[in-house]
Amino acid sequence: DAMVIQNPRYQVTQFGKPVTLSCSQTLNHNVMYWYQQKSSQAPKLLFHYYDKDFNNEADTPDNFQSRRPNTSFCFLDIRSPGLGDAAMYLCATSRVGRAYNEQFFGPGTRLTVL
């Protein structure tokens, strides 16, 4: 089945130690999104890629970066994780265009910062 895959499902890192989260998709969608979801809160969009074009949200901290080497993969890099970065990170994909209005979500990666 076509899907959005996130690895790892659980990630533990130390305060200040860089960490990379991975997302891959078999849907061949041209847009990939990264959301941060803290406990009992709504998902918050960090940034998204339309093909290779990077679109950052105005309030996303510089500590968060992203890479998309090809259509299938997208990475979230946290350069110096703080305790406040502990959250669930959701990857989603979609096509562009009015008719393609659904975003498909991966299962998420739960990040713990010690």
Next chain:
Amino acid sequence: AQTVTQSQPEMSVQEAETVTLSCTYDTSESDYYLFWYKQPPSRQMILVIRQEAYKQQNATENRFSVNFQKAAKSFSLKISDSQLGDAAMYFCAYRREETSGSRLTFGEGTQLTVNP
């Protein structure tokens, strides 16, 4: 900017009964989509139902239906014949189409408990 408000942090329903989850939103746009997403514990978020703003008819998907009141900017979700598997966090979301993709704004969520 668009905002989405879910005023019920928690709801509960008896199995086989009906429950309605509330959502209001604020926008100055006339053409948009609204969604209800379901996020079960430790599982991925999935789309439950969608509504196009220019369609007056309320969307229905099996046991799930919406009451879309465009003028009032209200978008509630009704779950009929509730099942144990319906227990989850439900998010109302507003979609804005952009040239680089779509932007979803989520409400804070409603945690639904289904009691046997």
